[in-house]
Amino acid sequence: MHIGFINPQGNFDYNDSHWTEHPDFGGQLVYVKQLALAIAAQGHKVDILTRQIIDTEWPAFAEKFDSYADQPNIRIIRLPAGPEEFLRKELLWPYLIQDWVPNIINFYREEEQFPDAMTAHFADGGLSAVLIRAQTGIPFTFTAHSLGALKMDRLHVTPDNIAEMNEYFHFGCRLVAERLSMNHSGVNITSTLTQERFYQYAHPAYHGAVDVNNGKRFATISPGVNPDVFGPDICLENEEIIYQQIQSRLERDIVSDRITLPAIIASSRLEPKKNHIGLVQAYASSSTLQEKANLVIFTKGEDDPLRNKANDEISETQVIEPIRRIIDDCNLWGKVSAFSIPSQSALAAAYRFFVQYRSVFALVSLHEPFGLAPLEAAVSGLPVVATQDGGPKESLQEGDEQFCIFIDPTSPKDIARGLEVIISQTNVWEDLQKCCRAHILKFYTWNQTAQEYLKTLEKIVAIPTQNTSSLLPIHPYFLRDIKHQDISLSDLNHLYFRCNPQEIT
Numbered sequence: 001m002h003i004g005f006i007n008p009q010g011n012f013d014y015n016d017s018h019w020t021e022h023p024d025f026g027g028q029l030v031y032v033k034q035l036a037l038a039i040a041a042q043g044h045k046v047d048i049l050t051r052q053i054i055d056t057e058w059p060a061f062a063e064k065f066d067s068y069a070d071q072p073n074i075r076i077i078r079l080p081a082g083p084e085e086f087l088r089k090e091l092l093w094p095y096l097i098q099d100w101v102p103n104i105i106n107f108y109r110e111e112e113q114f115p116d117a118m119t120a121h122f123a124d125g126g127l128s129a130v131l132i133r134a135q136t137g138i139p140f141t142f143t144a145h146s147l148g149a150l151k152m153d154r155l156h157v158t159p160d161n162i163a164e165m166n167e168y169f170h171f172g173c174r175l176v177a178e179r180l181s182m183n184h185s186g187v188n189i190t191s192t193l194t195q196e197r198f199y200q201y202a203h204p205a206y207h208g209a210v211d212v213n214n215g216k217r218f219a220t221i222s223p224g225v226n227p228d229v230f231g232p233d234i235c236l237e238n239e240e241i242i243y244q245q246i247q248s249r250l251e252r253d254i255v256s257d258r259i260t261l262p263a264i265i266a267s268s269r270l271e272p273k274k275n276h277i278g279l280v281q282a283y284a285s286s287s288t289l290q291e292k293a294n295l296v297i298f299t300k301g302e303d304d305p306l307r308n309k310a311n312d313e314i315s316e317t318q319v320i321e322p323i324r325r326i327i328d329d330c331n332l333w334g335k336v337s338a339f340s341i342p343s344q345s346a347l348a349a350a351y352r353f354f355v356q357y358r359s360v361f362a363l364v365s366l367h368e369p370f371g372l373a374p375l376e377a378a379v380s381g382l383p384v385v386a387t388q389d390g391g392p393k394e395s396l397q398e399g400d401e402q403f404c405i406f407i408d409p410t411s412p413k414d415i416a417r418g419l420e421v422i423i424s425q426t427n428v429w430e431d432l433q434k435c436c437r438a439h440i441l442k443f444y445t446w447n448q449t450a451q452e453y454l455k456t457l458e459k460i461v462a463i464p465t466q467n468t469s470s471l472l473p474i475h476p477y478f479l480r481d482i483k484h485q486d487i488s489l490s491d492l493n494h495l496y497f498r499c500n501p502q503e504i505t
Contacts, residue, residue, distance in 0.1 A: 001044045001117065002044070002047075003046050005035075005046065005047065006049050007121045008050060008081060008128060009024050009092055009122070010025075010028065011060070012029065014067070016344060017058075018060065019344070022088070028145045031121070031143075031223050032121055035223075037071050038446040038447050041073075041450075045073055046074045047074075048074065048076045050078055050079075052064065052081070053085065055085040055086045061078060079103040081096060081100035089122070090169055093124070096482075101128050104128070108136075114138055115138060118138055119143065119457065120140050120142050121145060122144065122145050122146075123147075123174045126180070127482075129181065131474070140186060141186060142188050143188075144190075147203065148175050149178075151171075151273075166487075166489070166492060171492060172481075173487055175492065179206060179495075180472055180474065182201065182206065183209045183470075183471060184472070186460030187460055188218050188219075189218075189219050189221050190219075190221075191221070191222050191391060192369070193394065195390055197212055205495050205496050222444055223444070224444045224445040224448060229345055229348050234348065234352070242350065246353050249303075250294075254335065255334035261293055261357065262292065262359045263354050264283065264289065264293050264295050264296065265354055265360065267341070267361075268373060272319060274365050276323060277319065278409060279415060280336070281326060281412035282413070284326055284330040285413065285416055286420060293423050295332075296337045296359075297337070299338055299339065301340055302315070304339065306337075351376070351377050358429055360419060361373075361378070362385045363387055363392065364385070366389065366410065368392060378440055379441065383422050384396065384436060385418040386406055386407070395440075395443075404436060405422060
């Protein structure tokens with residue numbers, strides 16, 4: 001089978017360049033790369049379609065073609081979309097319609113061979129797949145990764161602030177794109193059943209776009225972990241160098257007689273929803289945690305954020321500034337460290353470094369759609385404390401058996417409780433380390449993910465064209481408005497609040 005992966009804002013190259021340096025470069029890129037590699041390893045031809053960037057600050061993404069040297073069945077194909085320079089994903093909407101999709105279609109016409117199926121990722125990839133399907137008939141699956149309406153909920157969008165929020169995030173474009181994507185896709189792929197399909201897709205903003213009770217329109221396929229990267233016995237060529245770099249950051253931030261204490265590890269983007277503040281509050285409130293462990297935060301592209309202003313304004317004002325105040329007020333300097341980890345392989349090495357000090361991984365997001373990070377940490381050997389709100393409740397629990405300590409992310413006291421259980425009890429640390437790793441390797445590997453994707457893609461290729469009566473129309477005025485990033489506030493209000501615009505006060 002010939003499969004196209006549609007991911008316009010995903011910057012892919014052999015070295016995973018810049019993956020830790022921008023909020024756009026999160027788990028979605030890891031997901032697409034690892035899934036593509038696993039599918040290609042099973043003998044299928046894979047094209048990763050993404051946007052070409054010709055920018056001196058992002059030099060790795062200028063060439064039209066790229067590849068992964070160890071997997072010849074994959075091509076990375078970069079095609080122009082709008083201006084040459086890097087753009088954050090919220091600004092790509094106009095160029096998908098006027099440039100990128102036509103460039104994809106022209107590319108395959110020149111090759112005289114189109115893919116058998118596409119798999120689209122995130123809302124912008126989904127919209128692109130909708131337009132490609134409309135012109136070529138190529139079926140596609142849609143993997144949202146996250147949905148805009150849920151982000152609006154978390155950002156507390158109201159009728160009073162919706163115009164300001166939309167000006168930056170362009171939620172109007174995103175909601176329209178998501179509704180079209182989930183409606184026109186052959187199958188919508190979710191990572192979890194209850195949490196994602198029956199909670200996220202059932203949001204009122206998506207009513208009428210897809211029936212969450214129609215099992216033929218959904219497939220639950222969990223992402224996986226690569227044990228060849230995150231295994232506890234793996235040793236990179238530069239493993240010792242990474243250890244030395246971590247040691248130097250600890251010596252910079254942690255007082256000397258505490259450096260060998262266990263660490264509470266957090267690793268995620270510096271976004272409010274990741275709840276770093278709640279974790280720091282939990283640590284500050286617990287004399288037990290402060291006595292027995294340090295707090296270590298892996299950041300993306302921020303090597304000393306506790307002392308230097310973060311590159312991203314939201315990260316600085318809504319995450320780092322409040323954390324600095326807590327550290328000051330509670331006298332936590334010398335107990336907390338924060339630094340950047342440059343790559344997936346370095347992240348795996350960092351987990352292995354901290355396993356030797358009997359550390360623990362903490363995922364305390366206010367809401368986590370799936371939560372791949374704790375699975376990677378657990379395979380590396382770290383026991384896990386995880387949010388009870390979202391995917392971890394499905395991936396790290398089987399029946400009555402729990403493979404981590406679940407906590408209420410809105411309660412610093414409960415976060416502290418969960419961490420204290422593992423940090424203070426050696427038998428709990430050892431039991432969770434062993435059982436969680438075994439559970440993940442049994443159910444969550446990329447090879448298993450690839451097999452389920454292939455089954456789903458084969459089904460949509462075999463199924464005749466969808467009944468057009470069930471499809472939402474691709475309104476020319478919506479495409480016009482997306483091209484101008486100008487979905488009207490009345491339309492956005494109606495989509496999100498599900499009422500007539502005049503009812504909004």
